[in-house]
Amino acid sequence: xxxxxxxxxRTLADWAGAPESSDRQTGETLLAMMRALVRFDDIVIFxxxxxxxxxxxxxxxxADDHHVFVTLYxxxxxxxxxxxxxxxxxxxxxxxxxxxxxxxxxxxEYFRTYYSQTRLAEEIGFFVPVEDGVTVVVSLMRREKTxxxxxxxxxxxxxxxxxxxxxxxxxxSGLAGRFAETGQGRGRRSEPLSAADRVWRKLNLxxxxxxxxxxxxxxxxxxSIGLKLDISTGTVKVHxxxxxxxxxxxxxxxxxxxxxxxxxx
Numbered sequence: 490x491x492x493x494x495x496x497x498x499r500t501l502a503d504w505a506g507a508p509e510s511s512d513r514q515t516g517e518t519l520l521a522m523m524r525a526l527v528r529f530d531d532i533v534i535f536x537x538x539x540x541x542x543x544x545x546x547x548x549x550x551x552a553d554d555h556h557v558f559v560t561l562y563x564x565x566x567x568x569x570x571x572x573x574x575x576x577x578x579x580x581x582x583x584x585x586x587x588x589x590x591x592x593x594x595x596x597x598e599y600f601r602t603y604y605s606q607t608r609l610a611e612e613i614g615f616f617v618p619v620e621d622g623v624t625v626v627v628s629l630m631r632r633e634k635t636x637x638x639x640x641x642x643x644x645x646x647x648x649x650x651x652x653x654x655x656x657x658x659x660x661x662s663g664l665a666g667r668f669a670e671t672g673q674g675r676g677r678r679s680e681p682l683s684a685a686d687r688v689w690r691k692l693n694l695x696x697x698x699x700x701x702x703x704x705x706x707x708x709x710x711x712x713s714i715g716l717k718l719d720i721s722t723g724t725v726k727v728h729x730x731x732x733x734x735x736x737x738x739x740x741x742x743x744x745x746x747x748x749x750x751x752x753x754x
Contacts, residue, residue: 493531500518526646535626537624546661558607569603576626610637614723620662
């Protein structure tokens with residue numbers, strides 16, 4: 490795809506001349522800028538803060554896709570999303586989903602039960618930390634019919650990353666207050682535990698069991714979990730068997746079902 494410089498410079502001129510803008514106006518600016526650079530099917534912009542439910546700032550989905558990509562996602566699956574986990578690690582820059590996904594992500598029940606519904610060939614995210622632990626992620630998505638982003642287009646997006654970050658920081662510098670308004674901000678006495686933490690407490694899992702099961706659900710193998718937690722693969726398997734016995738289950742799909750059900754209860 491050739492860069493549409495006319496559309497790009499027009500978009501940049503409009504952005505530079507605007508004293509301030511709404512979520513939608515900023516989203517439209519980023520949409521126009523990205524479309525001038527590369528081909529993609531949809532864009533979605535989320536703000537993340539610690540374990541709080543992400544805020545949907547902008548998207549281009551129709552009603553059916555909005556239900557899958559936003560409504561269902563915010564209900565709990567975001568906690569297992571590699572993009573969300575990357576914001577928790579405090580990373581910044583542009584990444585392909587497959588760079589961030591655990592080693593068993595594409596065979597995990599999370600992938601089969603939720604992520605496969607998106608029918609994406611690839612997702613690329615710009616990760617922009619803004620303030621007070623809040624990170625904004627601008628996600629560009631290509632469906633299966635469109636295919637993955639070619640290397641030259643990904644490189645072009647990498648060149649654009651500093652400007653994307655500047656647009657995001659200029660528009661969304663007060664998001665920590667918006668999380669606080671929804672009762673999800675830091676220091677809220679009425680919500681001392683995250684949704685995931687409450688599930689593990691309700692299921693009577695120990696902290697170690699909860700850490701292991703979260704990584705299982707994210708798509709990590711026993712070997713990967715052992716490396717992340719600095720324990721042996723055998724110890725991981727023992728904890729996993731104990732959790733399955735405690736919950737009366739025998740498969741990962743049952744584990745995911747219990748997890749999502751308790752998130753929504």
